[in-house]
Amino acid sequence: MLLRSGLLRGRGPVDVLIHGETIAAVEPAGSIAEPEGAVVHELGGSVIVPGFVEPHLHLDKAHLGASAGGLAEAIAATARRKAGFTRDDVRARAARTLAAAVAHGTTAVRAQTEVDPGVGLLGIDVMTELAEDLVGVVELQTAVFPQEGILSRPGTLPLMREALSRAGTIVGGCPYSEVDVADARAHVDLVLDLAVEYGVPADLHLDLADDTSDGRFALAEHVARATVARGLQGRVSIGHATTLASLHGATRGRVLAALAEARITVVLLPATDLFLVGRADEANVRRGVAPLRALWEEGVPTALSSNNIRNAFTPSGTADPLDMALLLGRVSHLSADADFDRLLEMITVAGRQVIDPGSVGGIRTGARADVVVLDQTLDVPPVIEQPSRRLVISRGSVVSAETRDRTLAPALERLAALAPASV
Numbered sequence: 001m002l003l004r005s006g007l008l009r010g011r012g013p014v015d016v017l018i019h020g021e022t023i024a025a026v027e028p029a030g031s032i033a034e035p036e037g038a039v040v041h042e043l044g045g046s047v048i049v050p051g052f053v054e055p056h057l058h059l060d061k062a063h064l065g066a067s068a069g070g071l072a073e074a075i076a077a078t079a080r081r082k083a084g085f086t087r088d089d090v091r092a093r094a095a096r097t098l099a100a101a102v103a104h105g106t107t108a109v110r111a112q113t114e115v116d117p118g119v120g121l122l123g124i125d126v127m128t129e130l131a132e133d134l135v136g137v138v139e140l141q142t143a144v145f146p147q148e149g150i151l152s153r154p155g156t157l158p159l160m161r162e163a164l165s166r167a168g169t170i171v172g173g174c175p176y177s178e179v180d181v182a183d184a185r186a187h188v189d190l191v192l193d194l195a196v197e198y199g200v201p202a203d204l205h206l207d208l209a210d211d212t213s214d215g216r217f218a219l220a221e222h223v224a225r226a227t228v229a230r231g232l233q234g235r236v237s238i239g240h241a242t243t244l245a246s247l248h249g250a251t252r253g254r255v256l257a258a259l260a261e262a263r264i265t266v267v268l269l270p271a272t273d274l275f276l277v278g279r280a281d282e283a284n285v286r287r288g289v290a291p292l293r294a295l296w297e298e299g300v301p302t303a304l305s306s307n308n309i310r311n312a313f314t315p316s317g318t319a320d321p322l323d324m325a326l327l328l329g330r331v332s333h334l335s336a337d338a339d340f341d342r343l344l345e346m347i348t349v350a351g352r353q354v355i356d357p358g359s360v361g362g363i364r365t366g367a368r369a370d371v372v373v374l375d376q377t378l379d380v381p382p383v384i385e386q387p388s389r390r391l392v393i394s395r396g397s398v399v400s401a402e403t404r405d406r407t408l409a410p411a412l413e414r415l416a417a418l419a420p421a422s423v
Contacts, residue, residue, distance in 0.1 A: 001396060002040045003371065005029040006048035008363055009341065009379060013045060018369040021395040025365055045377045046390060049344060050362050051107030051370025052321040053351025056203070056239045056267045056305035058313075059094035059111045059130075060085070060123040066315030070279045071208050074312035075177075079148065082119045090126045097309050098130070098138060101319040103402075105372035107394040108139040110203065110355050112172055112239075114147045115163055117155035124163045131168050137399050141355055142169045143203045149177035150187050157190075164198045171195050173204040181215035185222055192226050195235065201357060203267075206238040210277055210286055211246035218243060224258035234263040237303070237354050241266050242273050242288040244295075252291075256298035265354050266290055266300055268346075269307035270328045272314045292332040296342070303354050304328055304346040321347035325383045340381035369396040 003016040006029075013029035025032060034040055067077045094111070101109060113123040124142060131140040144163040146156050150173075163169055173191035175184040188204065195202035204223060212218035220241065227236045238259075244266070247255055259266065270289050277288025295302050306324050308314035325343040334340060352361040360367045376387035392400035408416060 001369075001393075002032060002034055002038045003048065003373070004032075004040060004042050005045060006043040006373065007045050007377065007379060008048055009381075014048075014363075016048065016363065016371065018371075018393070018396045021369055023363065023365055023367045023369050023371075026363060041373070041391065043373055047374040047376045047379075047382060047387070048363060049105075049372050049374065049382060050348035050352075050367070051372055051392070051394060052105045052347050053108045053303075053355060054101060054106050054305045054319070054321060055110045055237065055303050055351045055354035056269060056307055057097070057101070057109050057111055057319070058113075058308050058311075059097055059109070059127065060090050060113050061311050061313070062097040062309040063093045064311040066310065067312040069312070071276050071313075074276070075147065077312040079118070082114065085119055085122055087122060087126055090123055091130065094126060094130060097319050098134070098140075100309075102138050102392060102394075103389065103400050104318070104320040104322070105389045105392050105400075106138065106319065106321060107370040107372075107392070107399075108141070108352065108355055110141045110143055110170070112143045112145045112203070112205075114145050115156060115159045116146060116148050116153050117159070121159060121163055124166070124169070128166060128168065136395050136397055138394060139355070140168070142166075143172035144169055145172035145174065145205070147174050147177065147205075149174065149179075149183075150190060151183045152178050160194065164194060164200065170200040171198065171202050173202065175204065175219055176207055176209070176214075176216040178216065184216040184219060188219060188223055189226055192223075192230050192232060192236070195232060196230050201235045201237070201354075202232065203237045203239065203354075206241050207243045208240045208273070208276060209243055210280070210288065212243045220244065220255050221258050224255075224262040224264060227262040227264060232262075234353075235357050236262065237265040237267050239267045239305075239307070240269055240273055241290045242277050244290045245286070245288055252294065253298070256294060256300055259295075260299040263301060265303050265350070266295055267303045267305055267354065268292065268328055269305055270331055271317055271324060272307040274327075274331065275314055287331055289328070289331050292328065292334075301350060301353070302346055303350040304343070305351070321351075322383060322386055326386060329383060337381050337384075340383040343383045344381065370394055375402070
């Protein structure tokens with residue numbers, strides 16, 4: 001496949017040659033000869049970006065409907081709904097979410113999938129089936145997620161081990177679900193030990209609270225030290241980490257430095273965190289989103305994801321990473337083009353590093369051929385522009401294409417004629 005004359009931000013117009021599932025060459029536009037028999041897409045200066053990655057998405061809980069409560073109420077409401085889960089039900093809701101995600105340009109997903117004695121491995125079974133069914137459409141990795149705790153839910157650990165014996169799974173954790181700080185720390189240690197034992201990355205729902213007054217929600221330093229002690233640097237991610245926003249001064253500096261040393265990726269989940277944090281505040285309501293600029297300045301790896309789609313944890317959402325990136329940019333007071341470009345990296349290259357540590361990502365030779373062609377010709381940050389997705393290419397194959405026949409009213413035709421293409 002040859003993508004001719006696409007606009008690669010920061011590099012200008014390029015041709016991209018794809019051979020099989022890999023990007024074979026990226027050269028200035030017009031410099032790659034058309035290979036015999038190649039499928040050629042004339043992009044006409046449309047912006048191209050790497051495939052989007054959702055490294056933290058709850059497919060098994062998507063589209064369950066909303067509730068008005070906070071974190072505890074959301075967990076309880078979901079536990080009640082899980083009692084009625086069936087394979088067909090979970091598969092249908094997950095597939096609906098994945099269809100939207102792929103149409104928006106997502107080519108890889110880490111699905112946080114609940115495991116406990118109540119729901120058993122039902123969700124894991126469904127994700128395994130979907131991963132097999134969707135090979136070549138979207139990469140689906142499953143995080144074995146003990147939402148209701150491990151020590152506090154006897155019988156969960158054997159299920160986790162059974163799930164981790166399957167291909168395509170990694171170990172997840174939720175230490176704040178334990179009954180006290182000691183058990184929460186033990187939960188962290190157990191999850192990281194499983195990561196070493198099974199040779200997989202670890203992904204912890206580290207906290208989701210207003211502040212660190214409850215020690216179960218103040219474990220970032222412990223996670224960092226435990227990660228380094230096990231040699232897991234670059235293979236651990238933490239989701240939410242909302243209590244980092246409540247730290248300041250020397251304490252914040254110390255904690256962020258520890259995360260940076262351990263090369264732990266903080267996956268920000270702004271839609272959920274804005275919805276759940278600060279609910280008891282009557283004035284100056286806390287946002288609860290991890291301090292993005294401070295993380296960048298300290299050198300902590302960051303990624304971004306949608307988390308939940310239309311359930312008790314997040315009542316809205318369309319599984320569109322560009323939409324999440326714009327939300328995070330707004331709430332983080334970003335304004336420079338370079339910052340919005342960095343947000344794009346969070347939903348592409350950084351997300352890929354979470355799912356597949358050490359992999360080659362981006363639009364470059366040797367990278368996997370996951371490419372999104374945007375309905376945008378202006379050389380401005382796509383996060384700001386929020387364009388539609390013309391083509392979504394996953395592993396070298398077009399998996400989604402959108403065409404629009406747009407007829408402008410006379411007044412809009414006049415305005416379009418007045419707008420230079422470079423504006």
